[in-house]
Amino acid sequence: MMTSWKIWFGLMSVCLLQSRVMSQKVQLEPLNSTALRDSDVQFTATIQGDWEVTNWGVGGIQVLTIVNSTDNIIPSADRFSARFCFDTSRSCVEFTIHNVTRADAGEVVCSVQGHQPATAQLYVQESGTVSIPGGNVTVMQGGEVELECVTTAWFPAPTVSWTQNGQVVNSSLYNTTSTPDGDSFNSTSTVRLTASRSARVECLASLSTLTAPQSSSVYIQIVPKPPDWTVLIAVVVSFGSCGLLVFLILGIMICYKHRKEKKQNYQDEMRRVRTHSQLSVIDTPEQVRGRVNESYEPENQRNDTINWTESGYRKHRHMTFV
Ligand SMILES: *[C@@H]1O[C@H](CO)[C@@H](O)[C@H](O)[C@H]1NC(C)=O
Numbered sequence: 001m002m003t004s005w006k007i008w009f010g011l012m013s014v015c016l017l018q019s020r021v022m023s024q025k026v027q028l029e030p031l032n033s034t035a036l037r038d039s040d041v042q043f044t045a046t047i048q049g050d051w052e053v054t055n056w057g058v059g060g061i062q063v064l065t066i067v068n069s070t071d072n073i074i075p076s077a078d079r080f081s082a083r084f085c086f087d088t089s090r091s092c093v094e095f096t097i098h099n100v101t102r103a104d105a106g107e108v109v110c111s112v113q114g115h116q117p118a119t120a121q122l123y124v125q126e127s128g129t130v131s132i133p134g135g136n137v138t139v140m141q142g143g144e145v146e147l148e149c150v151t152t153a154w155f156p157a158p159t160v161s162w163t164q165n166g167q168v169v170n171s172s173l174y175n176t177t178s179t180p181d182g183d184s185f186n187s188t189s190t191v192r193l194t195a196s197r198s199a200r201v202e203c204l205a206s207l208s209t210l211t212a213p214q215s216s217s218v219y220i221q222i223v224p225k226p227p228d229w230t231v232l233i234a235v236v237v238s239f240g241s242c243g244l245l246v247f248l249i250l251g252i253m254i255c256y257k258h259r260k261e262k263k264q265n266y267q268d269e270m271r272r273v274r275t276h277s278q279l280s281v282i283d284t285p286e287q288v289r290g291r292v293n294e295s296y297e298p299e300n301q302r303n304d305t306i307n308w309t310e311s312g313y314r315k316h317r318h319m320t321f322v
C-alpha cells in the first residue's frame, strides 16, 4: 500500500515537472495585448533548446512559418512578418501583425514542433465617429442647455466625457448609454449645462489604445436675459401710465375748472344781464318818475333847497368846530 502510494506520487511529480518543462519551452510576451485597429502589434516568443519549425496562428488560421535550418520566414500575407531578436541566436522570435483587423482578435498561437504551443490574447479596439448633431446652440443667460453627443461604430463602447471652455464637466451632469450595433457600439451622451457665458463645449470619446480622444465641439451663444427687458418695459409702462394718469387728472381738473369758470362767468353774465335788465326795468319808472319829478320840479324850489343845505352844512360845520 505504502509503496504503491510512493510510486503514484513519484509518477505524478515527474509528470508535473515534465509538463512544466515542456510549457516553459516556448514563452509568449505579452500574454494579453490590446491594439487599435490598423495599428501594428508585436509578440515575442522565447524558445528554449533546439527547434526546427515554428508556426504562428492568428484567429485560428496559420499565418506564418519559420524554418530554422534555412532561416526561411514564410508569411501567408504582407500583414504578417517575423524576425529573430538577435542575429547570433534563434531562441527569440519577434512576430508582427501589421494593420491589425477586428478579425485578428482572439488567440495568437506560437507552436514549435515537438513542444506545447504557447498562446496569447489579442484584443482589437476600433474608434468610430463623434458628433454633436444639434450644432451650435443659443440660450438665454442663466438658462439650462441640453446637448447630445453621438458616437457610432466604436468597439468597445468609448468612454465619453465633456469639457466646457477646456474645463472638465462634472460627471454628475451627464449620462451616457451605449447600444450594440452589430459587432460595434453606438452611444449617446446627454449633458445638461447652465450657461452663464458663451462657451465652447466639447464631447470627447476615448479608448485605452487611443493616444488622443476623438472629439466634436459646439458653441453655446448667450442671448441677453429677456426678464431685464420685461422689467424695463414694465417700468416704462408703469411710469408712462402714471404720467398719463397725472396728465388725465390734470386735464380733467383744468377742464372742470375752466367749465366751472365759464359757467360762473356765464352765470355772472346772466345774473348781471338779469340784474341789469331788472334794474333797468325798475329804474325806468323811477327815472321816468324822477325825470317827471325833476321836470315838474320848479327851478326856484330846487335852488332854495341847495342853498339851504349849504347854509345848513356850514352851520353844522361851524357848530362842530365851536
Ligand atoms: C497598412 O495600411 C496602410 C494604409 O491603410 C497601407 O498604406 C500600408 O501599406 C498597410 N501595410 C501593410 C503591411 O499592409
Ligand SMILES: *[C@@H]1O[C@H](CO)[C@@H](O)[C@H](O)[C@H]1NC(C)=O
Pocket: 135, 136, 218, 219
Ligand atoms: C458655431 O459657432 C462658431 C463660433 O461662433 C462658428 O465659428 C461656427 O461656424 C459655428 N458653426 C455652425 C455650424 O454654425
Ligand SMILES: *[C@@H]1O[C@H](CO)[C@@H](O)[C@H](O)[C@H]1NC(C)=O
Pocket: 170, 171, 172
Ligand atoms: C460633482 O458633483 C457632485 C454632486 O453635485 C459633487 O458632490 C462633487 O463634488 C462634484 N465633483 C467635482 C469634481 O466637482
Ligand SMILES: *[C@@H]1O[C@H](CO)[C@@H](O)[C@H](O)[C@H]1NC(C)=O
Pocket: 172, 173, 174, 175, 190, 191, 192
Ligand atoms: C441621467 O439618467 C438618470 C436616470 O435615467 C436621470 O435621473 C438623470 O436626470 C440623468 N441625468 C442627465 C444629466 O441627463
Ligand SMILES: *[C@@H]1O[C@H](CO)[C@@H](O)[C@H](O)[C@H]1NC(C)=O
Pocket: 152, 153, 179, 180, 181, 186
Ligand atoms: C448606429 O449608428 C449608425 C449611424 O448613425 C446607424 O446607422 C445605426 O442604425 C445605429 N445603430 C443602432 C443600434 O442604433
